[in-house]
Amino acid sequence: MYAQLVKTDGHGVKSLDEMDPQERAFQERIDDNQKIEPKDWMPEGYRKTLIRQISQHAHSEIVGQLPEGNWITRAPTLERKAILLAKVQDEAGHGLYLYCAAETLGVSRDELLAQLHAGKAKYSSIFNYPTLTWADIGAIGWLVDGAAIMNQVPLQRCSFGPYSRAMIRICKEESFHQRQGYDIMMKLSAGTEAQKAMAQDALNRWWWPSLMMFGPSDADSVHSAQSMAWKIKQNTNDELRQKFVDQTVPQAEFIGLTVPDPDLMWNEEKGGHDFGEIDWAEFYEVLKGNGPCNAERMAARVKAWEDGAWVRDGLNAYAEKAAARKTVTQTAAE
Amino acid sequence: MTGALFEYALRMGDSCLILGHRVSEWCGHAPAIEEDIALANTALDLIGQTQMWLGLAGEIEGKGRTADNLAYLRDARDFRNLLLVERPNVDFAHTIVREVLFDLWHFHTLGALQASADARVAAIAEKALKEVSYHLQRSADLTIRLGDGTDESHSRMRAALDALWPYAGEMFLEDDIDVALAETGVGPALGTVKPLWEADMRRMLDQATLSWPKSSHVQKGGKTGVHTEALGYVLADMQFLQRAYPGATW
Ligand SMILES: [Fe+2]
Ligand SMILES: [Fe+2]
Ligand SMILES: [Fe+2]
Numbered sequence: 001m002y003a004q005l006v007k008t009d010g011h012g013v014k015s016l017d018e019m020d021p022q023e024r025a026f027q028e029r030i031d032d033n034q035k036i037e038p039k040d041w042m043p044e045g046y047r048k049t050l051i052r053q054i055s056q057h058a059h060s061e062i063v064g065q066l067p068e069g070n071w072i073t074r075a076p077t078l079e080r081k082a083i084l085l086a087k088v089q090d091e092a093g094h095g096l097y098l099y100c101a102a103e104t105l106g107v108s109r110d111e112l113l114a115q116l117h118a119g120k121a122k123y124s125s126i127f128n129y130p131t132l133t134w135a136d137i138g139a140i141g142w143l144v145d146g147a148a149i150m151n152q153v154p155l156q157r158c159s160f161g162p163y164s165r166a167m168i169r170i171c172k173e174e175s176f177h178q179r180q181g182y183d184i185m186m187k188l189s190a191g192t193e194a195q196k197a198m199a200q201d202a203l204n205r206w207w208w209p210s211l212m213m214f215g216p217s218d219a220d221s222v223h224s225a226q227s228m229a230w231k232i233k234q235n236t237n238d239e240l241r242q243k244f245v246d247q248t249v250p251q252a253e254f255i256g257l258t259v260p261d262p263d264l265m266w267n268e269e270k271g272g273h274d275f276g277e278i279d280w281a282e283f284y285e286v287l288k289g290n291g292p293c294n295a296e297r298m299a300a301r302v303k304a305w306e307d308g309a310w311v312r313d314g315l316n317a318y319a320e321k322a323a324a325r326k327t328v329t330q331t332a333a334e
Numbered sequence: 335m336t337g338a339l340f341e342y343a344l345r346m347g348d349s350c351l352i353l354g355h356r357v358s359e360w361c362g363h364a365p366a367i368e369e370d371i372a373l374a375n376t377a378l379d380l381i382g383q384t385q386m387w388l389g390l391a392g393e394i395e396g397k398g399r400t401a402d403n404l405a406y407l408r409d410a411r412d413f414r415n416l417l418l419v420e421r422p423n424v425d426f427a428h429t430i431v432r433e434v435l436f437d438l439w440h441f442h443t444l445g446a447l448q449a450s451a452d453a454r455v456a457a458i459a460e461k462a463l464k465e466v467s468y469h470l471q472r473s474a475d476l477t478i479r480l481g482d483g484t485d486e487s488h489s490r491m492r493a494a495l496d497a498l499w500p501y502a503g504e505m506f507l508e509d510d511i512d513v514a515l516a517e518t519g520v521g522p523a524l525g526t527v528k529p530l531w532e533a534d535m536r537r538m539l540d541q542a543t544l545s546w547p548k549s550s551h552v553q554k555g556g557k558t559g560v561h562t563e564a565l566g567y568v569l570a571d572m573q574f575l576q577r578a579y580p581g582a583t584w
Contacts, residue, residue, distance in 0.1 A: 065362035065370065072358045072377075073568075076575040076584035077402050078351075078388075081358075082381045088361055089374035096367050134575055134584070184584075192582050300363065308365020311426050311480065314487025318479040 013229045030231050035161040038104035046230055049223075050160055051105050053232060055112045058098035059123035061091045062116075063297050067131045068140060076134060083180050084137065090173045097169060101162040117302050125283065126213050128291030135188055135195075135202035141181015143203075143210040143248065149174045150244045151214070154234035163232070182251065189255040196256075203252065204260045211275075212283045214241040220280075246272050338514040339452065340394045341414065342521055344404070345511075345557055347387030348415035351405055353436060354380030355568055356423055365426055372472060376433070379465040386458045393454075406576035410565045417556040418501035420565045427480065427490035431498050434473035434538070439505040441470045442530045446522030455520060474538050481542025488543065495539075496547055503552030506531075511557075 016024050023043055029036065036042055068088050075081035099109040115121040126144050131137060152171050158164040188199035215237040218224060227233035245264075252259050263276035285291065358377035364370040388401035418436055423429045444466055447459035480487040508524045515521030539546060555561060575584070 062362075062367065069361035069363075072361055073355055073571045074574050076406075076582075078381055078385050078405055079402075080584055082378055082385075085358060085361070085374050085378040085381065089371055089378065092362075092367055092370040092374065096371070099367070187584060191584075192579065194579060195582055304363040304365070307363075308369075308426065310484065310486045310490065311365035311369075314480045314483025317483045317487070321482065 013225050027229070030159045030229075033157075033231075034159075035164060036159050037161045045226070046232075047105050049227060049230070050163065050232055051102055051107050053227075054098055054102040054105075054163055055107075055115070056122050056124070058095050058102060058112065059116045059121055060127065061095035061098060063123045063127045063301060064091050064144075066297055066300055067127055067129070067293075068137060070131045071134060071137050074134070075137075080184070087141070087177050087180060090177065094166075094170050094173070097166040098163075101160075101166045104162045113305065117298075117305055119289070119298065122287070124213060125286040125291060126209050128286050128294045128297060129205070129209050130293050132205075133198050133202060135185070135198040136206070138181050138184030138188060138199065139202035139206040141177050141179075142185050142251070143181070143206050144213070145174055145177035145181060146248060147210050147213045147244050149178055150240045150247075154240075155232075157231070157234060159231035185257070186255050189257060199255075200257055203257050207260050208278060208282075209286075211241055211245070211278055212286075214238075214244065216280065216283075217278075242272050245275055249273055336394060338511045339455075339520060340391055341511045342515055343387050343391035343394060343455075344414040345416075347384050347391055347401070347404070348413050349419050349436070350380045350387060351384040352413070352415045352565070352568060353419035353432075354378075354384060355572055356419065356421075357429070357433070359423055360429065369426075373429075376469050376472075379462075379469065383458070383462045383465070386461070390454055390458065402576075406573045410561050410569055411559045413556075413559060413561065413565060413569070415556050415561075415565075416501070416504050417553055417562055418498065418504065420556070420562060420568060421498060421501060422564055424494070424497075425490060427487070427494040428498065430473055430476045430480065431491065431494040433469065434477045435498060435502045435535075436505075437466060437470040437473045438531050438534055438538075439502075439527065440466050442527045442534075443522055446527060449519075450521065451519035477538060477544075478542045481539070481544045491542065491544060495544055496549070499547040499549055500551050500553045503550075504554045504556060507552065507554055507557070509557065 014023075016027060019027060022041060026036075026040075026042060026046075036046075065088050068084065068091075072081060072084050072088065075084050099112060102112060103109060112121065116123070126147075131140070149171065152167050152174060156164055156167040156171055158167065185199050185202075188195040218236045218238045224233060224236055228236075249259055249264065261276045263274065265274050266272075267274045286294070289295075354377045357373050357380065360370070360373045361377075362370065364373055384405065385401050388404045392399040392401060392404055416436070418432060421428070421432055441463070444459045444463040448456055448463060450456040450459065477491065481491045482488070506524050506528045512521060512524055516523040536546065553562075575582075
């Protein structure tokens with residue numbers, strides 16, 4: 001997922017009768033589960049919402065390289081290093097597919113990156129938390145990729161064709177990400193006392209931020225209804241969060257870790273866990289830019305972009321020269 | 335002869351490991367997403383090759399040391415990588431020049447090693463060569479395009495080439511180990527790799543509009559474990575967990 005708070009431009013969801021014929025035909029195609037393709041007519045709100053959602057998702061993949069990349073050089077074995085490299089490489093690949101999907105809506109990757117670098121675009125706030133120990137790499141794969149999968153699996157059925165297809169490719173890789181993370185945690189939990197403590201500490205720090213990844217509670221989520229009508233969102237934030245908690249709690253128990261929530265309890269009646277209140281004040285603070293790593297993450301991305309300018313310019317200049325040489329050769333041959 | 339092959343496997347494995355480490359430092363900081371992906375991919379290949387070479391070294395040594403033991407529990411004086419690969423990233427130009435100097439040597443060396451009299455060496459070379467052909471294609475292509483790009487990209491490539499050139503010579507400095515392996519047909523005669531490297535390098539620099547560096551000075555020591563100051567910091571990073579939690583499994 002990684003799109004926690006996507007604004008829609010709608011003013012409430014219109015009924016079919018309130019729509020003009022074009023919009024109505026569009027909504028009926030969506031209701032009929034047809035895919036919308038880039039050349040098809042679409043309401044401006046649909047286009048804008050999708051651009052926001054897809055670009056937030058793309059930015060998250062790119063910024064998301066940083067916390068994990070932080071441990072590649074320090075990975076404890078050659079195999080763990082190789083797995084982590086492969087994982088982070090996948091995340092960059094996800095960013096690339098997603099920028100391509102966004103480009104089909106008439107916005108360029110460079111424009112989207114400019115918005116990110118100017119601080120005007122959001123990315124998932126989970127990546128504004130630091131990776132302090134090796135166990136954090138386990139916790140990210142297990143919890144953060146786990147939460148991402150919860151969101152992305154339904155997005156494979158998203159109404160917009162290119163986004164849906166990108167999600168299908170991405171989901172195939174995400175389950176490997178989740179497994180490698182859980183595997184790290186499993187190994188640590190079965191390790192020395194210090195390793196167990198490292199694993200528990202990572203779970204303590206990543207649990208609540210992971211639950212926040214699903215976005216505000218449905219009651220406070222103003223934009224969900226329109227996105228759901230457009231089928232660019234298939235489940236509510238609370239539904240997905242519940243599913244995540246129910247899936248993850250037994251996984252924690254299985255490896256002997258304790259979920260840091262005194263209110264966590266199985267509720268037989270609802271067939272799911274009850275859990276404690278999320279600290280939404282923290283969520284909004286991190287979203288505003290006041291998380292532990294917001295400044296560092298942005299600074300790292302801006303620096304990468306600025307330092308890379310001469311490379312991109314150099315490659316463009318070469319391409320132009322090569323094209324000019326080709327024209328000259330062709331002209332000479334005629 | 336066994337001792338020589340152990341040393342040789344360390345040299346190959348350590349060069350892959352340390353270069354892989356340097357390349358992986360780019361992760362998330364590259365000039366474009368495509369480069370993030372390609373650099374991670376190169377690092378990943380090199381770590382895989384490290385596992386093969388250091389695995390072979392451990393096997394030859396016969397003291398039960400694994401590839402991980404060799405990577406994580408030796409100090410700098412016991413590392414046998416070329417000095418070139420431990421040089422810092424500095425900027426993208428240094429990274430690409432370091433890569434192309436090494437890739438071209440790596441490519442021709444592995445090409446010769448495919449015919450090694452030692453079947454294990456030949457098998458590693460065959461597998462690695464597929465990956466390294468791609469590394470070389472990429473680093474040569476980038477060298478040409480950035481050399482013949484803008485004034486700035488040209489001058490950065492120029493500066494990187496001049497800074498790293500003295501470290502390239504070590505690849506062709508033959509010592510007793512190289513000679514012993516060449517005599518038994520296990521390793522390549524370095525004298526055969528050098529002209530191939532020079533001819534390709536000349537063509538490539540020509541296309542990149544970069545002239546052949548003037549300096550013929552050679553910085554050496556890596557093959558016998560006398561490194562630059564940079565290596566200690568690489569190892570401090572790389573070996574941190576294994577050193578801080580001795581005996582733990584991960
Ligand atoms: Fe991803
Ligand atoms: Fe991800
Ligand atoms: Fe992932």
